[in-house]
Amino acid sequence: MKFHLFVQRLTRNGRFFPLLITLIFIGVLFLPYYLGYTFVPSDQAFTGILMNPEDSQTYFAKMLQGYDGQWLYTIPFTAEPHEPALVGVFYVWLGQVARLTGLSLTAVWHLSRIIAQIILSLTTYWFVAAFTKEGSERWTAYLLALFGSGLGWVLFLWGQPYWLDAFPVDFKQPGAHLFFTALTYPHITLGTALILFSVWGLWRLQEKSSWRLALALGLAHILLGIAYPFLLYLVALVAVLLYLSKWIAEMRRESAAVDGEERKKPGLFSSFLFPLRSAFFLPLTGQYAIAFLIPLPLYIYFAYVLYTNEVFAAWDVQAATLSAPWPHYLLAYGPMLLLGALHLWRRPSERTAVTPLWMWVLAVALLLYAPLNPQRRFVQGVHVPLAILATLGLLRVILPWLTRSRPWQKLVQHPRYSSEGLAKLLIAGFLFVMSLSNLYIIASVSLSATLQPPDLLFRPLDEVTAVAWLRENGLETAVLLGDYQTGNYVAAQAGQHVVLGHWAETVAYEQKVADVARFYAADTPETWRQQFLQAQHVAYVWYGPREQALGGFDPETAVYLQPIYANTTITIYSVDQTP
Numbered sequence: 001m002k003f004h005l006f007v008q009r010l011t012r013n014g015r016f017f018p019l020l021i022t023l024i025f026i027g028v029l030f031l032p033y034y035l036g037y038t039f040v041p042s043d044q045a046f047t048g049i050l051m052n053p054e055d056s057q058t059y060f061a062k063m064l065q066g067y068d069g070q071w072l073y074t075i076p077f078t079a080e081p082h083e084p085a086l087v088g089v090f091y092v093w094l095g096q097v098a099r100l101t102g103l104s105l106t107a108v109w110h111l112s113r114i115i116a117q118i119i120l121s122l123t124t125y126w127f128v129a130a131f132t133k134e135g136s137e138r139w140t141a142y143l144l145a146l147f148g149s150g151l152g153w154v155l156f157l158w159g160q161p162y163w164l165d166a167f168p169v170d171f172k173q174p175g176a177h178l179f180f181t182a183l184t185y186p187h188i189t190l191g192t193a194l195i196l197f198s199v200w201g202l203w204r205l206q207e208k209s210s211w212r213l214a215l216a217l218g219l220a221h222i223l224l225g226i227a228y229p230f231l232l233y234l235v236a237l238v239a240v241l242l243y244l245s246k247w248i249a250e251m252r253r254e255s256a257a258v259d260g261e262e263r264k265k266p267g268l269f270s271s272f273l274f275p276l277r278s279a280f281f282l283p284l285t286g287q288y289a290i291a292f293l294i295p296l297p298l299y300i301y302f303a304y305v306l307y308t309n310e311v312f313a314a315w316d317v318q319a320a321t322l323s324a325p326w327p328h329y330l331l332a333y334g335p336m337l338l339l340g341a342l343h344l345w346r347r348p349s350e351r352t353a354v355t356p357l358w359m360w361v362l363a364v365a366l367l368l369y370a371p372l373n374p375q376r377r378f379v380q381g382v383h384v385p386l387a388i389l390a391t392l393g394l395l396r397v398i399l400p401w402l403t404r405s406r407p408w409q410k411l412v413q414h415p416r417y418s419s420e421g422l423a424k425l426l427i428a429g430f431l432f433v434m435s436l437s438n439l440y441i442i443a444s445v446s447l448s449a450t451l452q453p454p455d456l457l458f459r460p461l462d463e464v465t466a467v468a469w470l471r472e473n474g475l476e477t478a479v480l481l482g483d484y485q486t487g488n489y490v491a492a493q494a495g496q497h498v499v500l501g502h503w504a505e506t507v508a509y510e511q512k513v514a515d516v517a518r519f520y521a522a523d524t525p526e527t528w529r530q531q532f533l534q535a536q537h538v539a540y541v542w543y544g545p546r547e548q549a550l551g552g553f554d555p556e557t558a559v560y561l562q563p564i565y566a567n568t569t570i571t572i573y574s575v576d577q578t579p
Contacts, residue, residue: 017139018125025121025146026114028442029183033110036449036457044458048106050445051184052174053456054485057492058502059091059185063105064495066095068476075311076491077501079479079536082311086301090187090227109186116189117182121146123193124178124384127200131357131388134395140427141391145384149177149437150332156440166324169332170437173324175380176332179438183445191228192381194220198235198291199385203356205287206246214287218294225298230374232295234363239288241359249352250281311507319504320373329368329379333386335434337361339398340389346397354392357385394430399423456485462569463489463544469565470494470572475539482542483520483550484513490542499536522552530560533575544570 032050040046049056061076072084073092098108124145125138132138152168155161161168169176174184175192182189201217204210224232306313323329330337344351344358360382367378402408403419412419448454463486470480471494479497480490487501500512518524519532533541543555555561561573 018122018142021125021142021146022118022121025182026117029117029179030114032183032442032445032449035446036453039450039453040458041453043461044453045461045464046449046453046458047456048109049457050449051457054488054502056185057488058088058505059187060105060109061492061495062088062091063095063098063108064492066092066097067099067105068095068495069099071096075315075505076495076497077487077505078311078314078507079497079499079538080311080507082309085305085309085312086298087305087312094186112186113182113189116186116193120178120182120189120193123196127196127384128388130200131354132391136427137391137395140395140431141388143431144336144391144434145387146178147438148336148383148387148431148434149179150434151335151437152328152331153436153440154331164325164327166328168437169324169328169379171441173376173379175377177383177438178381179435180441181380183441187227188380191224191231194224194227195231195235195381196384198224199238199356199360202235202239202242202288202291205284205291206242209283209287211283211287211290214290215294217291221291221295222298225295225302228380229299229302230372230377231380232292232299233372234367234378234380236292237363237367238356238360239292241363242356243284243288245355245359246284247281314507315505316373318509321376323368323375326368333382336383336386336390339391339393340386341393342397343389343393347392350392350396354389357389360385361389394427399426402426459489460545460569462567465567466542466544466565466570466572467493470496470540473565478539479537480540480542481516481519481533481536481538482544483516483546486542486544486546496540499538517550520547520550520553524551524553526558529558533560534577538575540564541573541575542570543573 033048036046036048036050047053047056058077062073065073065076070084070092071089072086073088074082074084094108094112095105097103098105101108103111125142128141128145129138132141150168150170152170155163155168166172170180174180174188178192181192197220198217201213201220205213205217221232221235224235306316340354340358340361344354364378364382368375370378372378403423408419408422411417411422448457467490470490474480474494474496476495477497479499480487481499482490484500487498487506490496491498491501498506500506500509500516503509506512515532519529532538541555541561547553555571555573558573560576562576563571564574565572
């Protein structure tokens with residue numbers, strides 16, 4: 001059978017088409033990782049990370065603690081002692097999986113990515129199917145949701161990659177589009193699938209009362225709290241907006257004529273309270289309450305940790321991720337918003353069916369610039385409802401209008417053209433244009449993995465062997481001093497605490513950056529160095545190329561430092577804390 005006929009058969013069969021696309025999805029996303037392991041230079045080691053190495057190493061640090069038998073997380077990227085907490089434990093528990101199965105942390109990392117990608121891909125198809133009718137709508141929206149992006153690539157053609165002092169959303173924010181999400185981290189990928197289930201479930205409760213579904217939503221929200229806690233703000237706001245939209249619809253129904261007969265319009269207060277008198281709204285209110293009361297103890301615990309644990313509180317304060325200027329979001333989502341608005345305008349009878357999608361978009365618009373730390377992260381998953389809305393606008397409004405136009409009618413008169421063929425070509429062209437940013441991303445990381453392996457994603461073997469020595473021989477409770485990138489890698493791969501290691505998880509990060517630079521400077525008084533080491537409880541000092549670049553300090557001249565490990569480029573010293 002010819003390949004295109006095989007694909008057509010799968011397309012007609014709703015059970016097999018998403019499986020085929022999921023396999024393609026996983027294969028494309030795994031390609032740059034495969035290239036990274038295959039083409040790694042002989043003097044370097046591939047970390048298994050494709051982007052944002054600093055944050056990625058924090059996830060490996062959490063897995064390492066789980067591998068060592070911990071169930072709670074203690075931040076190793078800072079020297080301040082503190083109690084562990086049930087924060088960031090998604091990766092700690094993945095480490096427990098590695099410990100119980102005997103798999104390496106890297107193997108569990110990649111397996112969890114692939115499993116999360118499968119869950120996200122199939123959940124996306126299921127969500128899309130709930131809001132589309134015809135097969136062409138379904139597969140167009142599904143492909144746009146999985147592989148689509150925005151028009152951020154236009155800024156590169158324009159020569160303005162830092163327009164308005166911000167990098168395009170398509171290339172900066174993994175949560176902006178599903179393809180970018182799935183390329184990065186399993187907790188974000190799984191969290192997105194949970195959001196899809198939550199929004200569908202909240203909408204479904206308005207269609208049919210179900211206490212079982214309400215319970216399932218509550219459990220899903222607990223999982224969301226473990227994987228990606230602050231996104232419950234997004235889900236909660238969607239729930240509020242859905243509830244209010246249903247309330248308003250019931251008020252309008254009360255104010256309308258019943259059975260075609262006019263009746264006296266009720267007073268404003270009576271009309272507003274009508275939903276409370278509805279037998280429908282009482283169980284709906286209870287079910288919505290259950291969906292969010294079940295995870296409430298977990299979030300109370302999070303609040304307690306941030307109130308009582310100064311180190312975790314400092315992490316929370318420093319972890320702000322502010323939104324880009326709003327024109328960047330128009331580039332990322334503008335074409336889909338426009339097509340969705342056209343559908344809303346031209347097909348008013350279908351507005352109710354897409355209300356949950358628009359409530360999700362509205363919730364994101366409200367949260368993007370809300371006074372909350374994770375502003376830009378609230379775009380997570382919004383590409384899916386936008387893909388559905390854009391597909392409805394394209395196939396139900398734009399395409400019918402085009403087929404009635406004179407140019408279209410002239411084209412189909414050509415013996416080699418057909419209306420169906422032109423429609424498929426138009427859809428394919430739209431999907432291609434909307435996927436260009438992701439094509440750039442996958443090409444960029446693939447080329448980086450083969451032609452120019454970047455530092456931090458590929459580590460020198462001297463660093464890898466020195467960290468391995470620390471893992472085997474260093475004190476687990478010791479604190480190490482080194483450059484920022486050294487600390488980031490040591491805390492994640494060896495497990496020791498470090499003075500400086502992460503922009504958010506290192507307490508007083510800016511001050512620590514200045515202090516570490518001063519320590520390695522040539523003209524720093526020895527008394528200050530010793531006092532700093534003592535104040536930070538430092539047991540080991542790392543000295544390699546990164547530290548040499550900070551200043552001219554020679555640790556061989558310091559009588560309080562004794563070498564305990566050395567290779568070609570790196571020496572590790574123990575600190576004599578004797579006064």
